[in-house]
Amino acid sequence: MKMKDLPEEDWFVNGHTACPGCGGATVVKIAMKVFGPDTITYFPANCLLVFGGTYPLNSFKVPYLHVLFENSAICAAGISRALKRLGKTDTSVVAFAGDGGTADIGIQALSGAAERNEDIIYVCYDNEAYMNTGIQRSGATPFGAWTTTTPVGSVEAGKGEYKKDIPRIMMAHDAPYVATATLGFIPDLLKKLEKAKNKKGCFRYLQIYAPCPPGWRMDASLGAKISKMVVDTGLWTLYEFEDGKMTINKKPKMTPVEEYTKLQGRFRHLTKENLAALQKYAEDKWRKDQALAEAYS
Amino acid sequence: MAERRIVTGNYAAAYGALLSRVEVIAAYPITPQTFIVEHVSEFVNDGKLDAEYMPVESEHSAMSACVAATATGVRSYTATSSQGLALMHEVLYVAAGLHLPIVMPVVNRTIAAPIGIWCEHNDTMAERDSGWLQCFCENNQEVLDMVVQAYKVAENTKVLLPVMVNLDAFILSHTVEPVEFPDQKDVDEFLPRYDPKHAYLRPKDPMVVGSFASPEYIQEFRYQTEESTQNAKEVIRQVNDEFAEKFGRDYGGAVEEYRMDDAEVALITLGTVSATTRDVVDELRDEGKSVGLVKMRWFRPYPTEIIRDIASRVKALGVYDRAMSFGTGGPSYMDTKSALYGHSTIPVLGFLAGLGGRDVMVKDIRLMFERTLEAAKKDRVEKEVTWIGTRGVQP
Numbered sequence: 120m121k122m123k124d125l126p127e128e129d130w131f132v133n134g135h136t137a138c139p140g141c142g143g144a145t146v147v148k149i150a151m152k153v154f155g156p157d158t159i160t161y162f163p164a165n166c167l168l169v170f171g172g173t174y175p176l177n178s179f180k181v182p183y184l185h186v187l188f189e190n191s192a193i194c195a196a197g198i199s200r201a202l203k204r205l206g207k208t209d210t211s212v213v214a215f216a217g218d219g220g221t222a223d224i225g226i227q228a229l230s231g232a233a234e235r236n237e238d239i240i241y242v243c244y245d246n247e248a249y250m251n252t253g254i255q256r257s258g259a260t261p262f263g264a265w266t267t268t269t270p271v272g273s274v275e276a277g278k279g280e281y282k283k284d285i286p287r288i289m290m291a292h293d294a295p296y297v298a299t300a301t302l303g304f305i306p307d308l309l310k311k312l313e314k315a316k317n318k319k320g321c322f323r324y325l326q327i328y329a330p331c332p333p334g335w336r337m338d339a340s341l342g343a344k345i346s347k348m349v350v351d352t353g354l355w356t357l358y359e360f361e362d363g364k365m366t367i368n369k370k371p372k373m374t375p376v377e378e379y380t381k382l383q384g385r386f387r388h389l390t391k392e393n394l395a396a397l398q399k400y401a402e403d404k405w406r407k408d409q410a411l412a413e414a415y416s
Numbered sequence: 417m418a419e420r421r422i423v424t425g426n427y428a429a430a431y432g433a434l435l436s437r438v439e440v441i442a443a444y445p446i447t448p449q450t451f452i453v454e455h456v457s458e459f460v461n462d463g464k465l466d467a468e469y470m471p472v473e474s475e476h477s478a479m480s481a482c483v484a485a486t487a488t489g490v491r492s493y494t495a496t497s498s499q500g501l502a503l504m505h506e507v508l509y510v511a512a513g514l515h516l517p518i519v520m521p522v523v524n525r526t527i528a529a530p531i532g533i534w535c536e537h538n539d540t541m542a543e544r545d546s547g548w549l550q551c552f553c554e555n556n557q558e559v560l561d562m563v564v565q566a567y568k569v570a571e572n573t574k575v576l577l578p579v580m581v582n583l584d585a586f587i588l589s590h591t592v593e594p595v596e597f598p599d600q601k602d603v604d605e606f607l608p609r610y611d612p613k614h615a616y617l618r619p620k621d622p623m624v625v626g627s628f629a630s631p632e633y634i635q636e637f638r639y640q641t642e643e644s645t646q647n648a649k650e651v652i653r654q655v656n657d658e659f660a661e662k663f664g665r666d667y668g669g670a671v672e673e674y675r676m677d678d679a680e681v682a683l684i685t686l687g688t689v690s691a692t693t694r695d696v697v698d699e700l701r702d703e704g705k706s707v708g709l710v711k712m713r714w715f716r717p718y719p720t721e722i723i724r725d726i727a728s729r730v731k732a733l734g735v736y737d738r739a740m741s742f743g744t745g746g747p748s749y750m751d752t753k754s755a756l757y758g759h760s761t762i763p764v765l766g767f768l769a770g771l772g773g774r775d776v777m778v779k780d781i782r783l784m785f786e787r788t789l790e791a792a793k794k795d796r797v798e799k800e801v802t803w804i805g806t807r808g809v810q811p
């Protein structure tokens with residue numbers, strides 16, 4: 120599917136209350152254009168649940184269920200099993216969860232659903248922190264980033280640990296489809312959404328980089344640019360893992376990470392040593408991802 | 417033809433699900449509920465029960481899967497106990513708040529610490545304000561019958577609330593008793609397929625289930641749950657009568673009265689202690705004491721009107737609890753007192769025994785009656801809450 124083939128019609132419609140430049144809202148809007156009307160969605164507690172509509176308002180033209188924060192994968196699986204009973208296996212069941220709901224509190228249910236190969240699509244829009252509760256660190260927050268729970272203090276400043284690699288964990292489950300994407304490479308994103316939609320009857324996981332201007336202390340117009348840069352620096356590898364085979368979709372230019380960090384206030388306090396550590400992380404990550412792709416070729 | 421078999425309470429609980437033709441099952445094992453999970457898996461793998469079976473990663477997920485499946489529009493089932501129920505806590509409120517008629521046997525087991533596996537009601541009692549309806553069983557026949565009845569109560573459009581069917585750990589779960597298995601055809605007539613009108617997930621007729629709501633609306637949702645809970649009282653009676661008519665077993669509705677005709681005092685019980693109490697009542701009657709048993713079958717909704725009526729006919733009430741609300745008394749005792757306040761001045765006494773699975777003996781129940789008879793005679797409560805059979809504590 121190309122950009123120009125995307126339907127005019129939206130199933131996540133305008134009128135929602137996301138912040139300007141919200142990557143999460145853009146991910147959901149594009150994804151819903153690809154998934155289309157025969158879809159049932161699930162949202163955990165996250166920004167989307169709130170900006171998607173407060174009772175009795177709603178921005179979705181497809182049904183959605185919300186139960187709790189940490190059970191997206193199992194709730195989607197519950198819907199999918201019920202649909203099987205009702206003979207409706209064509210309907211896509213999609214969970215849209217944040218990185219916190221995925222990497223941390225929701226990882227148990229996610230792992231279980233992947234292991235049982237539940238017939239669902241799990242989309243993690245990765246804005247790299249708990250945004251709904253006011254920008255707290257998650258397992259997916261990158262090294263050095265300021266959040267309200269990794270404040271810039273006189274002794275410690277920013278997150279001291281590195282980003283948890285959930286797609287790699289999903290690959291370790293031998294999930295039939297795992298892919299990473301960003302809003303900086305739309306044709307690649309569309310291809311992956313479409314593949315996820317059409318690969319029926321199995322567990323599919325997508326992790327999509329989703330800039331959060333207020334949370335990243337960043338200009339709201341920079342979303343697309345930053346979504347390209349994260350790939351160019353090697354901090355985010357675009358790849359697909361399909362039926363046991365891993366393919367890297369883009370070779371990074373290995374632009375210095377500082378080019379990327381300097382556009383975001385969340386990294387403003389980084390020292391030279393911090394930047395060197397992050398640079399090393401990017402290089403290591405690219406090396407590891409290449410090795411994985413080689414191993415899973 | 418209905419068939420008589422010798423089975424455990426766990427088998428009866430599992431077979432109730434089979435007869436109810438549940439469509440999605442999600443469960444996680446925990447002693448003493450484990451055999452329920454095993455039996456339903458066998459039913460599915462042997463082709464006796466045509467259902468989706470989800471061997472999930474936790475009880476939190478088991479209840480989540482049931483919520484999602486029922487929200488999609490099918491009948492779902494799980495079972496748990498103790499720590500498992502505690503882990504589900506958060507999800508239980510969603511099931512009730514979204515009006516999803518899930519039925520769940522709870523094998524009542526003590527909650528840690530200290531960790532133990534035997535009978536106590538502190539697991540289910542901790543969930544009494546979750547919006548779930550709760551019934552308690554005295555024997556394995558009742559377990560099977562109540563699973564089927566529970567779906568009928570839960571799915572009634574005036575109710576639409578989930579139900580816990582409580583059975584005592586080991587005393588029922590692992591004990592064999594003769595049980596009559598109703599015919600599938602009769603159960604099908606009694607319990608038609610679940611066909612929700614209020615909540616479902618269908619792309620052609622989209623609906624939001626579980627919307628984020630503001631203070632402008634939440635209070636009305638709470639009020640609706642209260643209305644449904646109140647409506648359940650009438651529905652429980654109707655379902656009991658319809659079941660009695662079809663299957664020949666009449667449990668008396670929310671409360672069963674035993675030898676209460678001219679009783680001077682009565683003991684209110686929950687669960688298997690009711691069975692021992694029947695014998696004690698018979699013995700005491702033979703000794704010329706006019707005592708009776710009030711077997712509380714449904715604890716939520718609390719049968720306020722029935723208990724008031726009973727209180728108007730006796731001189732004192734004893735209430736047996738197998739769980740403690742620390743600092744006050746057993747939950748059933750507290751609810752009884754609160755139901756009677758302003759309506760009756762008879763003495764009401766609370767008794768605790770059998771916590772952690774200790775046996776409740778005939779002598780313990782005799783003591784409860786003795787104390788209640790004494791209070792009736794003096795028309796006064798000398799000791800509000802009595803712990804029976806506690807080392808170092810004078811009852």
Ligand SMILES: Cc1ncc(C[n+]2csc(CCOP(=O)(O)OP(=O)(O)O)c2C)c(N)n1
Pocket residue numbers: 143164165166167188189216217218219220221246248249250251252257
């Ligand atoms: C059990 C539980 N713990 C905590 C919360 C509070 N909470 C709601 S949303 C949220 C953060 C969500 O973060 P993420 O999944 O990254 O999504 P985002 O807000 O970034 O969209 C938290 C901590 C909750 N709802 N439930």
